[in-house]
Amino acid sequence: MTNKTGEVRELTEEDLRLFKPIDEVDPGMVEAMTEFRRKIGRPKARAPKVHVGFRLAADVVAGIKASGRGYNTRVEQALREAGFGGEEEREASRKKAAAKKVAAKKKRRAEKSTALKQAAKRRA
Numbered sequence: 001m002t003n004k005t006g007e008v009r010e011l012t013e014e015d016l017r018l019f020k021p022i023d024e025v026d027p028g029m030v031e032a033m034t035e036f037r038r039k040i041g042r043p044k045a046r047a048p049k050v051h052v053g054f055r056l057a058a059d060v061v062a063g064i065k066a067s068g069r070g071y072n073t074r075v076e077q078a079l080r081e082a083g084f085g086g087e088e089e090r091e092a093s094r095k096k097a098a099a100k101k102v103a104a105k106k107k108r109r110a111e112k113s114t115a116l117k118q119a120a121k122r123r124a
Contacts, residue, residue, distance in 0.1 A: 047089075 003009045023030050064071050079085065080093045 001008060001011075001015070064075060067074060077093050077097060080089060085093075
């Protein structure tokens, strides 16, 4: 498939006649690709989310959205803490929230430490 100088050349009619279907050349390849395509993408959720549409007061919606990105998750968490949903999910939600608070606290401590070190360097 290369010319005399080693560069890839254009395919000719003769080249195309020599081609064979993939299932003749490697029968397992078609099955492998089918299996691979099945695995692509996000894994199926154990309990998929359900879209719900209902009306809320404009000020409530504004307040929720003003809390920033990820407000859907926070609303779900608040509903779980209010007693809605299964106990297992409520407990998982509580643990996740607690872990988030700990991570945020560590981040603030690290930022404060960095700021103090920088201030000490400037004074020196």
